[in-house]
Amino acid sequence: MNLLRRWKVSLLLFFAVLGPGFITANVDNDAGGILTYSQAGAQFGYTLLWTMIPITLALIVVQEMCARMGVVTGKGLSDLIREEFGLRITFITMLLLVIVNFGNVVAEFSGIAGSLQLFHVSKYISVPVCALLVWLLVVKGDYKSTEKIFLIASVVYISYILAGVLSGPSWHEALISTVKMPPKSVWKERTYVYLVIGVIGTTITPWMQFYLQSSIVEKGISVKDYAACRLDVIVGSLFTDIVAWFIVVACAATLYAHGLGAIDVPSDAAEAMKPLAGPYAFLLFAFGLFNASLFAASILPLSTAYTVCEGLGLESGVDKSFDEAPVFYWLYTLLIAGGAAVVLVPNFPMVKFVILSQVLNGILLPVVIILMLILINRKDLMGEHVNSRWFNAVAWLTAIIVIGLSVAMLFTTAGT
């Protein structure tokens, strides 16, 4: 009894420190993330690991900017875009966000289908059931307490670190590849460029910025408490990317090292690990993928509906009825129903589509970063909290590099 109470107290303390930054970071390692990192490792071994450090730096900078804007202005990102850039730019941004996020929702349901296939549940059962569950959760249930359950369940992310260790990688080679640029020849390969954009797009997703900033506004964090909030963002970003690193390593050490190459269905990644890394690595991978997919599937459509309705000034909120906030509920419902329906198409190429969705994230990312950069450098909005020169440099560089990569990808496509 006493032990249980003490355990409860320390768990509460743990969650008191964790905030929106950590939750956002956890949702970030969703089906799209896991499968893109897996593919990166499976197809290119350790040669994509060098991206992790710069991406982490960019992730911290971009997330910190969002958090700071939320704290200082008390407004969500879509509200700020609306007030400062007008309706037309808001509308275009929201339209792109809906399209890209729809791809992400499809990715989450692919993750659900793929992970449950490993336990021999057909996607024709798992996907509709989970879609209904997610929909009911928000419309009829209590979202806040469910969020806590998912957050506790996301302890399973540690399972990826374990899976990485169990896969017996060459630590030396992995660490060297993390700090050393790959040979120039890799850039000639279109799939390599494609996957680099995918990895950036899945780590620094556009929707995360909207989600993080609204969570911070909703929590009502004041400028006084900003230091703690920044720490939360940094810890969250580091955690995300450490998990990502281990996923790449796990797949590089098994799938790539044994010459199995690219994965076609989500279960490939986990199934392939079974003989190579033991039955537990397989179980951990599968359960982790399921939890991550379901968690993100319940947050993404909701966050999208909120963001869009707030930006366009339409009624939103789960405390409103269907009649009061029709656009909000329809958008939410269609994202889930549509996303689930796409996955149910027979022979739907899940992994290919998932990675495409993350590449689309990457293409939209610079648009969002540039809007954020313009906002955060406005003295009248941010006062003394405008961006420092270094933050501007990192954020601009991120936007420019991603734009460059997207252009490069188009050219290599044209070339082949």
Add this chain to the structure above:
Amino acid sequence: MTETPSNPSSLTALLGTPVTDAGGRMRGRLKDVAVATGADAGQVAGLILKTADGARLAEVRNILQTPSGALEIRDVSGLRSLKGDENFLLLQQDIVDRQIVDVHGRKVVRANDVNLQWFSHDAIQSLRVTGVEVGLSGAMRRIFKGLLPRPSLESFSANFATRVIPWELVDVIEVDPARRVKLKIEHANIAQMHPSDIADILADLAPAERAAVFTTLDEELAAEALEEVDPKLQKSLIESLDSGHVADIVEEMDPGAAADLLGELPDARSEAILKEMEPEERQEVSELLEFPENSAAGRMTTDYVAVHADESVSGAVKALKAFDGDPESVTEVYLVDEKDVLKGVVPLARLVMAQPETRLAVLTDPRFISCPADEKQDDVAELFDKYNLRALPVVDSAQRLVGIIQADHVIAFLRQGR
């Protein structure tokens, strides 16, 4: 002077319109519309033109709308340059895309467009704001402006729902206090609303706008609204105010609610506020602050009507008249002896039906319910449910009456706990 309404228009349709002089020479384009506030609210004071020499203001009577929809300046020498301290609202800058309060619908909305109406008095024209468009139709008009030719834009946007808030029911929010005073933005409309609706509006606004509205409320209304918002918001609302101002508001609050609010604040801040309060209110609130929040005493208020148990009905009525709390909150009168020991409870309805000379002790229910100060709040809720109570007296260990809990307090903490 006769005033006949001519064609309606919208800000989106007007913006960018070329403006020529009488000779047909292009002088600039319409950039914004300046609207008067205060007594002339809604009357367009002038049009802001973007000219080759910078922004210029043209008075409306100096402008002629030609049948083709273009604008013509009658007298070019009437153009003034802008000093930046003019006393009017700018529709594009201050209204469009901003949060405004729909007083009739009692909610915060975002403006998509502003509707205007031309009037002609003989040869002279005037322009007035009729309302703010918050529906999809206004949104579509703005998104597709310039992409579709004007007639098809109008017919296209007409396919979508319009929702117009009449100008007199719109409250514009200005976060800059100096400009707020100059523009005479007093939120008189909001002040007419129910405190609970004001609380909802405050919750929907961003922090700066929220503070702008809250500081314009008078102390009594601010107190009532503050009682209705949730604790997190309470804290952020009073954060920017100085302790003296907060003390004035807290004095107007129900002592139970005031104690809850001060209990949420850091000790130094709540001490500072208490110090600024009148001695009587301070004492009441600081006594309540001593109790743990989740107990009966933590939830009670000290605003109640108590009379000596030997009094008659007329004595109770006299006490009611002298009561300085919110009279609508009273549902029963409490009977006490010299030592404040609770002796009985008389519901208001029984007082009304009794003769003035009837002794109160006769009217009290012999099985009246009370609860000790340290009772847990969940058990308090259970008592309300079991005995169908409207209010519950709270007593200390010597059975002395120290406060009461009302049904609305119970509903509030039950909902909070969910």
